[in-house]
Amino acid sequence: MNDSPLTEDEIIEQRRKRRLEILKKHQAQDPKPIPSQASTTDNPTSKVTENDIKPNVEQPETERPSFDKQHYNDENDSTLKRPGSSEPIFEKVSEGNDEDEDEGDDMFADSPLPTHKKRKTEKKPSAVKRSLAGMQDTWDDVEGYYKVILMEELDSRYLVQSNLGKGMFSSVVNVLDQKTKASFAIKIIRNNEVMYKAGMKELSILERLQAADPEGRRHIIRYDRYFMHKNHLCMVFEMLSLNLRDILKKFGRNVGLNIKAIQVYAYQMFTALQLLEECNIIHADIKPDNMLVNEKRNILKICDLGSASDAAENEITPYLVSRFYRAPEIILGYPYSCPIDTWSVGCSLFELYAGQILFPGRSNNQMLKLMMECKGKFSHKMLKRSQFAFDNFDENFNFINKEIDHISGQETHRILNFNKPARDIKFRLKDVVASTNEEVVIQQVFILLLEQCLELNPEKRITPKQALKHPFFKNSRPFR
Numbered sequence: 001m002n003d004s005p006l007t008e009d010e011i012i013e014q015r016r017k018r019r020l021e022i023l024k025k026h027q028a029q030d031p032k033p034i035p036s037q038a039s040t041t042d043n044p045t046s047k048v049t050e051n052d053i054k055p056n057v058e059q060p061e062t063e064r065p066s067f068d069k070q071h072y073n074d075e076n077d078s079t080l081k082r083p084g085s086s087e088p089i090f091e092k093v094s095e096g097n098d099e100d101e102d103e104g105d106d107m108f109a110d111s112p113l114p115t116h117k118k119r120k121t122e123k124k125p126s127a128v129k130r131s132l133a134g135m136q137d138t139w140d141d142v143e144g145y146y147k148v149i150l151m152e153e154l155d156s157r158y159l160v161q162s163n164l165g166k167g168m169f170s171s172v173v174n175v176l177d178q179k180t181k182a183s184f185a186i187k188i189i190r191n192n193e194v195m196y197k198a199g200m201k202e203l204s205i206l207e208r209l210q211a212a213d214p215e216g217r218r219h220i221i222r223y224d225r226y227f228m229h230k231n232h233l234c235m236v237f238e239m240l241s242l243n244l245r246d247i248l249k250k251f252g253r254n255v256g257l258n259i260k261a262i263q264v265y266a267y268q269m270f271t272a273l274q275l276l277e278e279c280n281i282i283h284a285d286i287k288p289d290n291m292l293v294n295e296k297r298n299i300l301k302i303c304d305l306g307s308a309s310d311a312a313e314n315e316i317t318p319y320l321v322s323r324f325y326r327a328p329e330i331i332l333g334y335p336y337s338c339p340i341d342t343w344s345v346g347c348s349l350f351e352l353y354a355g356q357i358l359f360p361g362r363s364n365n366q367m368l369k370l371m372m373e374c375k376g377k378f379s380h381k382m383l384k385r386s387q388f389a390f391d392n393f394d395e396n397f398n399f400i401n402k403e404i405d406h407i408s409g410q411e412t413h414r415i416l417n418f419n420k421p422a423r424d425i426k427f428r429l430k431d432v433v434a435s436t437n438e439e440v441v442i443q444q445v446f447i448l449l450l451e452q453c454l455e456l457n458p459e460k461r462i463t464p465k466q467a468l469k470h471p472f473f474k475n476s477r478p479f480r
């Protein structure tokens, strides 16, 4: 496994490629009807019209594995922890290695960035200053993020309480709805044409999913409504708590989460994936960062549908999905569909349990290498149907390993053979010690499930429906 850190240039290049893909996608798309973009909070709120809403789908099974309720009264939440936890390790891994986290090359910024994008201590303009300014550029920062003021009223209804996070497309705030007295999370999309289109696409996908799951039982984040505020598209979501990356930092110290917690979360992930598949929607950005849990941490919801698309629109592109969670068919240019999300869930589940990233490849080529070390070689049949196979394989389908020589700085090419998986899932989990006999058994079944999620051939990969019936979930506690 190559776990040396990426160089800054490599990170910037990876991010640039991925953003170009997003840009191309949204520039090419004709989004759903766009509300007036006048700079006012008084725009009437409307729902996205969606002609192709699917009919109701079957309800989820009522008995679901869950945590015991009593654990959630305890702030120290030992249910999620495994014995022997010590220091958090995720800060380091997620900082440099994931291309999503570099902020140095923002192609969506209105002007080149003089400094680092994330300003941890943004100076708040006073409410008086804001109301006197009356100019758009005082509402936004140089990158088109809305400069939020605490206690500011949005849409004559929501009072801003705190900042929740900042992503590529938006900043997210916690608000109090003065009408219902409920808390919501509002995603304020950056003031930029491409971002706006992406936001509208996200809304139409969310509405499609909600029409298929009116009771909101299938573990996709609930979206309430949208409105425009000073030229920013604002999307109102149910308020949740931490994402699974944060949960790992907090409870998974070095060794990942408890297998019982993995059972509960995994079941909920596959429930969400089943809904996506029934609606013919590919999420395309499943990773621990995009899974949020509630305060009690017993309910998980998949969020950030910003990269999602209809399975019929799946153009071949090698940079879809955050790299560590990217399925092999994407990298190879093999026809892909919903199984890419099952692959990403497999990678995420391993990470949650092991406390380390399964395939931390520094490039698509190195991702393929790590995948083959774990799963063996690709079939010639699959490679023959793959558009980009010869970027990484020679004419005899031997893998060409491409690495940067640390001394010369040049890319070196070397043929590598993978006759037998040298580092399969069982091997990778050998240091994760099960504390009870029961856990030993559950761990073995978990390994089987992971192996099936990580089938190199998407046609052989387990489906969400099959996964929900997997023995891994057999003896887990019913939902309560």
Ligand SMILES: Nc1ncnc2c1ncn2[C@@H]1O[C@H](COP(=O)(O)OP(=O)(O)OP(=O)(O)O)[C@@H](O)[C@H]1O
Residues within 6 Å of the ligand: 164, 165, 166, 167, 168, 169, 170, 171, 172, 185, 187, 221, 237, 238, 239, 240, 241, 243, 289, 290, 292, 303, 304, 306
């Ligand atoms: N409903 C919510 N409840 C609580 N926190 C939320 C909610 N939605 C988003 N967040 C927080 O805000 C962060 C950014 O949200 P999100 O990933 O949807 O934004 P984005 O701009 O699409 O980001 P990305 O760059 O990952 O595409 C999340 O990581 C999460 O921590």
